[in-house]
Amino acid sequence: MPEKPVILEIVIPGDIKLLSLLGDLVEIFIQKTLNNGSNIEDLAFQMNLALTEASSNAILHGCKNNPDRSVKIRLELQNDSLTLEVSDNGSGFNLKDINAPEPYQEKGRGLYIIKQLMDSVEYKISDKESKFVMHKKIAPKAKAS
Amino acid sequence: MPEKPVILEIVIPGDIKLLSLLGDLVEIFIQKTLNNGSNIEDLAFQMNLALTEASSNAILHGCKNNPDRSVKIRLELQNDSLTLEVSDNGSGFNLKDINAPEPYQEKGRGLYIIKQLMDSVEYKISDKESKFVMHKKIAPKAKAS
Amino acid sequence: MKINSYFEDQVQIVDIDSVRLDAGNAPEFKDGILQFINGEDIIIDFRNLEFIDSSGLSALVYLHKQAQNNNIRLKLVNLSPRIMDILKTTGLVQILQIYPDVESAKKDI
């Protein structure tokens, strides 16, 4: 891993057709940045999923799927951890206990999936934006043997 | 094309081993964002090359390949144009006339290649950073026939 | 998304070409599959699918319930190990009808 953090930021209009771009880019970015270590593929896939969930919430709930609004995502890769942030200018919501959804339920699995994939999540609301922040510890780079 | 601009920003340590990440990400990003139109593949490839040239200059000349410094790249996609910016905290240089290099020359082809690929380039030096800015007009999205 | 339907040994099989099923294309997937939910059992072949999010899962739950209401069975086949993981995490393996491949789904009448 490099000495300084590696940061990826993407700003897109609040248009659900652009959703797949975000997750796929984050997956590729993680794969290419941490390009050694056998469990990187799994980590990159999981972060694609967590980011896709948070971003579709930001686009659909935060921006009401309105392309004149925008969503910002940010990935910061440190030596031993990563942080994903998804921000929108919507009115935000109240992050309460996230419980396992009933199998027959048709909605409400997004936050639960995120919680399973990340080590911790927080939600920050200010005047300017609503920001969903997700943390994950990552195994330090395996030394070449 | 979406109504608001689409923006990609990446910050990496000044380490030449990370160079390929930047160009490839920009290429994939352009392909996925402008995912219709037959000349997108060529445009995406050309922007990969222009960005790789400017970034290797920023890493090698601006940061002296020191991973404790960093390089920031920014791509802004508008409806009919795109802007690529590459910033470093080095002392900058004097962007003069960019001439075609002699075939047997072993250096100095980077800026010339950039000039061939872009519509215009400028170089902005401030106290805080040196920023290389490149513009390119793009054909508006072809209407589905 | 291309949704392609064909019959094999009198069994209706539907396959989709998408590698991703997320909030961006789940509505299209839902509507596309819905039209095949009428008289007969259906097998959906997911061999191309590499990614599913909660909107994709919601579409599967919805379609499963529609199939139940119509007294037919909706069978899902060729799900990748990563997608199986997500179905396990969310408890959906308990309700959806999942088979390793088209052959085993056809045999179970």
Add this chain to the structure above:
Amino acid sequence: MKINSYFEDQVQIVDIDSVRLDAGNAPEFKDGILQFINGEDIIIDFRNLEFIDSSGLSALVYLHKQAQNNNIRLKLVNLSPRIMDILKTTGLVQILQIYPDVESAKKDI
């Protein structure tokens, strides 16, 4: 980067597995090829290469000059249309020895 050398009809052929040749790996490429520049002509097979930047071009110019100094020929084959475009733009088609494929490079003695 894997640099692999073999002989075919007494001709030395070197191929590289990289899809990119840029400032990040051009020094490694340069040093890797340099060791083959001794007595005999070399063909470098670039069939895997999809991208080259000015540092990659500089490496080719350097190696070409080294070959000339050693009175041997360095032949480049299987360059993609996009890489050919870059060689044209920079005028390097005028000095480098470029052939469409291994066969035509071998024939031209």
